[in-house]
Amino acid sequence: MDRKLAESLSVDCVLFGFDMEKLNVLLVDRVLKDDNDTIIFSDLTLTGYHIYKDEDLNSAAARIVKDITGLEGLVLEQFHTFGSLTRLQRPNDQLWSKQLGDAISDRVVSVGYYSLLPNTDIEIIQKGRIVNWHPVSSVKNLAYDHEQILKKALGHLRYKLQTEPIGFELLPDKFTLTQMQTLYETIIGVKFDKRNFRKKISQMNYVVALNEKQTGVAHKPAQLFMFSREVYEKTRKERFSFFT
Amino acid sequence: MDRKLAESLSVDCVLFGFDMEKLNVLLVDRVLKDDNDTIIFSDLTLTGYHIYKDEDLNSAAARIVKDITGLEGLVLEQFHTFGSLTRLQRPNDQLWSKQLGDAISDRVVSVGYYSLLPNTDIEIIQKGRIVNWHPVSSVKNLAYDHEQILKKALGHLRYKLQTEPIGFELLPDKFTLTQMQTLYETIIGVKFDKRNFRKKISQMNYVVALNEKQTGVAHKPAQLFMFSREVYEKTRKERFSFFT
DNA sequence: ACAAAAGTGTTCGATATACACCCATGA
DNA sequence: TCATGGGTGTATATCGAACACTTTTGT
Numbered sequence A, B: 001m002d003r004k005l006a007e008s009l010s011v012d013c014v015l016f017g018f019d020m021e022k023l024n025v026l027l028v029d030r031v032l033k034d035d036n037d038t039i040i041f042s043d044l045t046l047t048g049y050h051i052y053k054d055e056d057l058n059s060a061a062a063r064i065v066k067d068i069t070g071l072e073g074l075v076l077e078q079f080h081t082f083g084s085l086t087r088l089q090r091p092n093d094q095l096w097s098k099q100l101g102d103a104i105s106d107r108v109v110s111v112g113y114y115s116l117l118p119n120t121d122i123e124i125i126q127k128g129r130i131v132n133w134h135p136v137s138s139v140k141n142l143a144y145d146h147e148q149i150l151k152k153a154l155g156h157l158r159y160k161l162q163t164e165p166i167g168f169e170l171l172p173d174k175f176t177l178t179q180m181q182t183l184y185e186t187i188i189g190v191k192f193d194k195r196n197f198r199k200k201i202s203q204m205n206y207v208v209a210l211n212e213k214q215t216g217v218a219h220k221p222a223q224l225f226m227f228s229r230e231v232y233e234k235t236r237k238e239r240f241s242f243f244t
Numbered sequence C: 001a002c003a004a005a006a007g008t009g010t011t012c013g014a015t016a017t018a019c020a021c022c023c024a025t026g027a
Numbered sequence D: 001t002c003a004t005g006g007g008t009g010t011a012t013a014t015c016g017a018a019c020a021c022t023t024t025t026g027t
Helices: A059-070 A091-100 A146-161 A177-188 A192-201 A227-233 B057-069 B091-100 B147-161 B178-188 B194-202 B229-235
Strands: A005-018 A023-033 A041-044 A048-053 A077-082 A107-116 A132-137 A207-213 A222-225 B003-019 B023-033 B039-045 B047-051 B077-082 B108-117 B131-137 B208-211 B223-227
Touching: A005 A059, A005 A177, A005 B003, A023 A048, A023 A091, A023 B047, A041 A091, A048 A059, A059 A077, A059 A107, A077 A146, A077 B077, A107 A146, A107 A192, A107 B108, A146 A177, A177 A192, B003 B057, B003 B147, B003 B178, B023 B047, B023 B091, B039 B091, B047 B057, B057 B077, B057 B108, B077 B147, B108 B147, B147 B178, B178 B194, B178 B223
Parallel strands: A005 A107, B003 B108
Antiparallel strands: A005 A023, A005 A048, A023 A041, A023 A132, A077 A107, A207 A222, B003 B023, B003 B047, B023 B039, B023 B131, B077 B108, B208 B223
16 A cells, blocks of 8 residues: 555544443554563554545545444544644653654644444454454543543533434344433433333334334343434424523 | 644634624635736635644634734634545635645645634734625635535534523623524524513523613613623533433 | 333423513614 | 614413333243
8 A cells, every 4th residue: 555644644433332231432452562572561542543645534534444343334423633732642652653663753633533333233353453342431541642532522422312313323223212211321321211211202203113022031022113214304303492 | 933834734713703683704815816916816715724733723723813813812612624635626726825835735634613702892903814704694705615614613603502502602791682682593593582582591590680781772771681601600501311 | 920121191390382562762 | 752672471382200000021
């Protein structure tokens, strides 16, 4: 590959997953070894890479996710751009750059994207790197300023979740109302009343009941539902108002 | 100044103003002349410039606004980053780059910021460039992809306006409720009922009545109000919910 | 038969909407 | 005195919050 890098520009993608119990984020192991294969340090990064000069931001984000995880066709949403002068200046990060022979010791500006996926339904293909789901609530040991990036992404996710029906992107195609409720409770961090929750959902005509029930559970099997984007697009209301 | 530019990185700031009648945006005249001083073309740009390698994004935004308008201390909020491969490729933009001897013919990624100001209370200092308020509703002839940037900024403004009490940044320190209502009606594009609007406002204890009235108007003078950030911070509620 | 989660309705208070007239001032 | 925008209250409908028991399945 002889494409030129856009010096000092990268993309970092925060890939969120939900496993019916907690919110997770996909992270890449970063291990620096010396010549004797002794580990100097080991930490975690978001899925990110530099941008090429001949690709736009969205394509770069899609390419990077695909290169690292094998995933294609995700909805990637840009949420913030990070350009602190010190974002790559911690000791581990400097060692890492040096080792790679990256001449990039200057500040790199990174455009942040996030995407949502049901981590039950999804298979990650390890393409040379070690990539794993980590519970968002207990992530530590992140490289660079990736903790900040993750926090900001989480803020956007919470906000968006309360504002638009994107929760479905974190659920499998067929889901139960209890799963949906758990998702919102987990991510937003509030408990809902089951009856009120379901009353609310039943007014959303884009959440449609299927002729299908859960199987293999040791209790009354739940009705399965799906999200209909078509119905949603046709019936979406105008934005909430600050006033009304 | 011998600071190095971060090649291929710039900031564009969308400065919104409100004059009690309509929403305006501050734009810079861009006029290209040939050697005989004949005008080749003339159009408008947002207040933007390249970023230096030794400044972070927020500082760059503040510096650029100050350099072009003399304004300091604005609340500048980052809203989106633009990186299309063709954003500087229209004929005028190419001519302009050539004329400036800017070796930058490659794509430049630009980080977008916006800020709100009451354009009544504010004085713009022309620092070598011609800078004017233009009504947002009739802006045309924008350079680069600045029309897109403006549209996106407007979207964010509308959204934020309905979600957080930022409208006050567009009003003078002392304002009447009718002015406030006009602001929301103009920007969001809906009409409100006067009594209901005022009922709503009276529940916002951070909108406080002053012991002062309008003067010099040919009708019953209106009560003046101010926005109290302290009260707001102390009593702000949690986010709206998608559900509740 | 029991454990485990599914499913279901009503009452009460709060909030949104619709709507029309008198008031204070400057000209 | 008139033109102009300022200021106010009530009735009705809608929506959110609180709350407990029966049902269906697998073991």
